[in-house]
Amino acid sequence: MKNHFFQFIEGIIIGFLVLTSCEEKLVPYSNEICWLRFNVSPADTSQSYSFVYEGENRIRDTLWIKVKTIGNVTNHDRKVTFTQIITDTINAEPNLHYVDFDNSELADLYVIPANKTESQIPVILKRDKSLQRQNVLLKFSIGENSDFKPGFVLPEKLEIWITDQVIKPANWSEFVDWYIGPYDKALHQFLIEASGEKWDYDYLNELGLIVPEFEDDWPIYTNDNYDEAYFTYLIWTLQKALKEENERRAATGLGPLMRDDNTVMTIGD
Amino acid sequence: MNIIKYMFSISCILYTLASCSDDNENFSHMEISDIEILGVEESYRKYSMQDSLIIPITIRSGYDEEDLKYAWFIYKKNDKESVDTISREKDLKYPITEEPSEYSVAVKVQHAVNHYAVYAKTTLNVETAFSRGFYILKSTPEGNTDIDFRAEDGKPGYDLLSKSLGAPLNGYPQTLAQMINYPFVNKETNKRVYGYALGITTEKDLCLMEVKNMSLIHDRNTLFFGGENENRGKPGRFARGYLNEHYISADGCYSISAGKNLFGTNLSTGRFPQPDPTQGGSKWIAFHNAPYNWGFLYWDEINRRFLSLDFYGNVSTFAGDEAEYQPNNINGKVVFMGTTHFAEANDIYAVLQTPGNEKRSVYQLSYTRDDNPIKKVTIMEADSKFSQADHYAICVHSAPILYYIADNQLYYYSFVTETEAPITTLQGLPVGEKINYVSNRFWKALRDVSFDYLVVGTTAGNGNYTLSMYNMIGGQPNGNPVIQFRGVGKIADVQYVSPLFNEIWDWDSSGYGLSY
Numbered sequence: 001m002k003n004h005f006f007q008f009i010e011g012i013i014i015g016f017l018v019l020t021s022c023e024e025k026l027v028p029y030s031n032e033i034c035w036l037r038f039n040v041s042p043a044d045t046s047q048s049y050s051f052v053y054e055g056e057n058r059i060r061d062t063l064w065i066k067v068k069t070i071g072n073v074t075n076h077d078r079k080v081t082f083t084q085i086i087t088d089t090i091n092a093e094p095n096l097h098y099v100d101f102d103n104s105e106l107a108d109l110y111v112i113p114a115n116k117t118e119s120q121i122p123v124i125l126k127r128d129k130s131l132q133r134q135n136v137l138l139k140f141s142i143g144e145n146s147d148f149k150p151g152f153v154l155p156e157k158l159e160i161w162i163t164d165q166v167i168k169p170a171n172w173s174e175f176v177d178w179y180i181g182p183y184d185k186a187l188h189q190f191l192i193e194a195s196g197e198k199w200d201y202d203y204l205n206e207l208g209l210i211v212p213e214f215e216d217d218w219p220i221y222t223n224d225n226y227d228e229a230y231f232t233y234l235i236w237t238l239q240k241a242l243k244e245e246n247e248r249r250a251a252t253g254l255g256p257l258m259r260d261d262n263t264v265m266t267i268g269d
Numbered sequence: 270m271n272i273i274k275y276m277f278s279i280s281c282i283l284y285t286l287a288s289c290s291d292d293n294e295n296f297s298h299m300e301i302s303d304i305e306i307l308g309v310e311e312s313y314r315k316y317s318m319q320d321s322l323i324i325p326i327t328i329r330s331g332y333d334e335e336d337l338k339y340a341w342f343i344y345k346k347n348d349k350e351s352v353d354t355i356s357r358e359k360d361l362k363y364p365i366t367e368e369p370s371e372y373s374v375a376v377k378v379q380h381a382v383n384h385y386a387v388y389a390k391t392t393l394n395v396e397t398a399f400s401r402g403f404y405i406l407k408s409t410p411e412g413n414t415d416i417d418f419r420a421e422d423g424k425p426g427y428d429l430l431s432k433s434l435g436a437p438l439n440g441y442p443q444t445l446a447q448m449i450n451y452p453f454v455n456k457e458t459n460k461r462v463y464g465y466a467l468g469i470t471t472e473k474d475l476c477l478m479e480v481k482n483m484s485l486i487h488d489r490n491t492l493f494f495g496g497e498n499e500n501r502g503k504p505g506r507f508a509r510g511y512l513n514e515h516y517i518s519a520d521g522c523y524s525i526s527a528g529k530n531l532f533g534t535n536l537s538t539g540r541f542p543q544p545d546p547t548q549g550g551s552k553w554i555a556f557h558n559a560p561y562n563w564g565f566l567y568w569d570e571i572n573r574r575f576l577s578l579d580f581y582g583n584v585s586t587f588a589g590d591e592a593e594y595q596p597n598n599i600n601g602k603v604v605f606m607g608t609t610h611f612a613e614a615n616d617i618y619a620v621l622q623t624p625g626n627e628k629r630s631v632y633q634l635s636y637t638r639d640d641n642p643i644k645k646v647t648i649m650e651a652d653s654k655f656s657q658a659d660h661y662a663i664c665v666h667s668a669p670i671l672y673y674i675a676d677n678q679l680y681y682y683s684f685v686t687e688t689e690a691p692i693t694t695l696q697g698l699p700v701g702e703k704i705n706y707v708s709n710r711f712w713k714a715l716r717d718v719s720f721d722y723l724v725v726g727t728t729a730g731n732g733n734y735t736l737s738m739y740n741m742i743g744g745q746p747n748g749n750p751v752i753q754f755r756g757v758g759k760i761a762d763v764q765y766v767s768p769l770f771n772e773i774w775d776w777d778s779s780g781y782g783l784s785y
Contacts, residue, residue: 208535224461226535229525233494233542 034071036080036142037151038158039118043211046170048161051127053198059127060099063160064120067142069112070151077111080121081143085157092138097131097162099124101140112147123160131164138162166192169201171211175221176204179235179268184259187267194241195234207231235268242267302331304378304387312392312716313374315365322393324361328378334359338379343393346371367395369464369481369768392716397481399426400768403710403736404467406445407758410732413437414471416445416478417756419736421718427756430469430476433483440473442761443552446507447783448477449770451514452528453486453539461536463528465766468507468516470552475504475516477539480766486539492516493523493541502571506552509783511563511580511776516541517550519571524582527772545584547576553606554578555617556785559636563776566617566634566642568603575599575619575634575642587642594632594646601630607663607671607785609684617642618671618684620661627651631671633684647687654680655689662708665784667721668744677703679725681744695725697749699735702727706760710738713781715771722751726760734760 038045051058067080082101084094094100101110112119123138130136138160142150150156161167166188181187191199208226212219242265246256257265308326315322328337341356341363355363361376372393379386402420409415415437418426431437446468455462465480477486490496502519509515509527516523521544525537549569556565564579574597577585587596601621608617617634633645649655658673658680669684672692679692698704706726713719722738723746729735736754739746764784776782 222535224535227538228535229537229540229542230494236543237495 031071034069034074034078034148035151036067036069036112036148037153038142038155039066039068040155040158042155043170043213045155045157046159046161048163048167048169048201049125050162050167050200051125051131051164052166053200061125061127062122063125065123065158066118066120067112068151069117069148070153073115073117076114078147079107079145080110080112080119080148081145082110082121082123082140083143085139085141087137087139090134090136092136092160092162095126096128097126097136098138099126101143125160125162127164129164131162133165135161135163135165135167167200169199169204171201171204171209173209173212173219173221175212176209179231180238181259181265181267181269184261184265186258186260187265190242190245190257190265191238194238194245207234238267301380301383301385304332304337304380304385305329306376306378306387306389309376309389309391312394314394314396317365317367317369317395317397319398320365322361322363322365322374324374324376324391326360326376326378326389328359332380336381338381340377340379342375342377343367343372346373346392365393365395369395369397369400371395371769394769396768398424399480399483399766400465401766403738403752403754404445404764404766405734405736405754405756405760406442406469406762406764407734407756407760408442409437409758411437412441413439414442414469414474414761415758416467416469417754417758419752419754425754425756429483430478433478434476434485438469438471438474438476440471443470443472443504444506445469445762445764446785447509447764447766448507448514449509449783450528450772451477451486451509451539452525452537453477453479461538463536465768467764467766468509470504470506472503475507477507480768491540495543504552505550506554506785508554508556508565508785510556510565510578510582513580513582514539515565515578515582517552517554517567517578518544519550520544521546521548521550522567522576522578522582522584524578545582547584547586548572549574549576551603553603553619554785555606555608555619555634556782557608557615557617557636558610558776558782559615562636562638564636566606566636568606568619570602572597573599573601577636577642588640590641592641592643594641594643596641596643600624604629605661605663605671607661608665609663609669610666611664611669614669616669616684618663620671627656629656631655631682653689654678654691655682660705660707664709664723664741664744666711666781667709667741670744672707672709672723674704674707679704679707692745694745694747695739696746697753698725698727698737699729702729702735706734706736706763708763708784710763710765710784711781712765712767714767714769717767717769724763725750726763728759732759733757736760736763 092098109122139157141157166185168183172183188199197203208222210223212221259265306326339357339359340354341361342352343355344352373390374393375388375390377386377388402418405417407415415431416429418429448466448468450463451466452463466486467478469476474489476488479486505517507516513524514527523541523544525541549571551568551570554565554567562579567576569576589595601623603619604622605620619632621630628651629649631647632643634642635644654675658675660674662672664670670681673680679695680689681692682689704727708724710724711721723741725737727735734756737750738752739750741747
């Protein structure tokens with residue numbers, strides 16, 4: 001009986017000591033898996049490209065896509081894989097509208113260089129005649145290979161609309177619809193001719209017009225570059241140009257300029 | 270034995286529970302001394318790049334001074350993220366290099382051992398040599414335009430446009446405007462900023478000058494998008510409205526958002542787009558506080574009509590009605606226009622001269638949406654001093670009267686009694702000088718200086734001027750001038766500029782606003 005008692009006491013004391021002597025040891029990072037993700041802002045997950053601005057001689061062009069690794073750095077080059085995603089719309093065809101991601105000529109460019117965590121990967125677009133009649137979509141994601149798994153940081157997919165016509169820029173928002181007019185190819189073509197500007201993503205960005213962001217569910221359409229007075233002036237000059245064009249047309253017996261949707265073209269009205 | 274185990278287990282449990290509770294009896298309480306900071310005033314006003322902020326403080330405390338640590342901080346008012354530590358000495362000696370603005374300066378006095386700390390705070394208004402005082406718009410002997418300046422401490426500055434631009438501004442002077450928080454692009458940093466500006470118009474030209482350093486913000490070539498390619502009519506005036514900066518000319522009314530307004534819109538570059546589609550304008554405007562409009566009535570001298578400009582910058586015309594006097598197609602021209610806010614009124618008065626008629630008319634107007642704003646027209650006799658006057662001004666706050674100059678005498682016309690009388694209490698004018706300018710200039714911004722002066726300009730006919738400013742009682746000058754200033758040229762306009770104007774309070778809550 002005495003032994004049981006003292007064993008009991010011992011158990012209490014040892015248990016007490018164990019509980020009060022706990023400490024945590026850190027485990028070194030040992031995950032061999034490496035991931036790769038797009039290093040692109042949310043505003044750039046959907047881009048558009050049109051050969052129409054680039055002159056007749058441009059038959060190819062390159063968009064550079066930033067990617068970034070998650071995980072270990074290595075002392076050798078690692079392969080980058082992009083995988084096209086087929087959608088319900090008109091999809092870009094490899095080697096017709098863009099250089100196939102698996103093209104051996106690109107192998108040296110589709111890498112994360114040794115001892116690096118980032119790179120820019122070329123997506124080479126091709127000017128096929130079919131782009132004069134239609135817009136095609138190249139949607140793609142990071143593909144899995146022996147070096148990388150697709151990363152878990154958004155965005156997972158990128159979209160590039162390719163065309164040889166004027167194309168609605170991603171930052172042509174309802175704000176621009178309101179002040180200029182709902183997007184229309186004929187309207188877009190007139191804006192280019194009247195102003196000498198492309199009215200593409202870059203030009204709208206210069207005006208301070210952005211892909212809408214949301215703050216407390218409230219949409220934000222402009223950034224600090226935006227100058228309301230200049231935009232007002234620009235719309236006024238375009239309205240004047242449209243009026244002058246319609247007067248010229250009327251003098252030659254033509255009707256007013258029309259939108260693609262067969263309504264009379266207006267700006268800002 | 271079982272009882273012993275049971276009791277031991279209970280004891281362990283009780284011990285465990287007891288060891289988790291606080292034992293206050295282990296802490297000892299001790300009274301510590303307080304710290305009182307003396308010597309920090311409520312506010313200071315200093316010039317940037319010229320003055321130092323010197324604040325010697327006295328500490329009243331039971332601690333030894335050698336156990337106290339000090340830290341002084343500065344940050345822009347309402348922007349605590351801009352906090353900067355400027356000294357760790359007991360007494361502050363800080364050379365001011367900050368941009369003109371309102372800042373908070375705080376001192377922290379802390380005991381080095383027990384870390385008990387006390388703070389004291391003050392307001393620092395940083396200005397420049399040009400940011401506070403009276404600006405005098407004048408004509409040069411050649412009939413062009415320049416500006417003189419009298420700082421708050423009386424220091425003069427002469428011919429500032431010539432010094433800044435290399436020459437006076439072309440044309441006879443028209444108006445000088447207080448452009449509060451005008452947006453523009455800083456040429457050094459290429460960033461959009463806002464600041465206080467002077468809007469200057471002559472009969473042929475215009476410019477906007479930054480008050481901080483008397484540098485050019487815009488001239489006629491850069492003020493407008495489209496530059497000088499568009500036809501630009503005769504300049505009228507600049508005016509700062511409730512939310513917008515305006516420029517009115519024969520083309521019409523141009524508007525852009527003010528740099529710092531109630532709705533916090535994106536900063537503009539300060540250049541104007543096209544004018545409002547309703548064309549026409551002049552230098553004559555009158556501000557009113559009519560609810561939901563808070564704008565101006567102004568005179569379109571091309572189409573001879575009155576127009577309305579609201580606080581959004583929208584211009585509208587007035588409809589006619591059956592009344593004898595109509596707001597459109599008026600056979601006459603406005604020779605003066607202004608507002609009296611006496612007894613919280615919003616009464617606008619315009620003096621009109623009809624061609625071929627020696628009688629002048631006093632139009633009383635008030636803003637009413639779409640309706641005829643003309644409430645009453647009084648025809649003054651041809652032989653009245655009123656009809657012969659060559660300069661008018663309105664008393665804005667002190668009395669419902671109009672001032673004017675006739676035959677080297679200052680007169681007033683009472684809107685209430687509809688009679689005119691000479692002002693007989695004008696003292697201290699330089700002997701032998703003729704009166705050729707009168708205005709009412711006032712300032713009553715929140716937490717700033719406050720005055721309401723009758724301003725009288727005189728000349729000895731030798732190309733010089735004397736400016737005399739009087740306190741008033743009931744719109745009448747009281748006593749000798751409180752300020753007297755001399756320069757070369759002929760006075761066309763006078764404005765007071767201060768770096769403190771509260772966009773929320775000073776428009777109508779204080780009842781004073783700006784002068785036009």
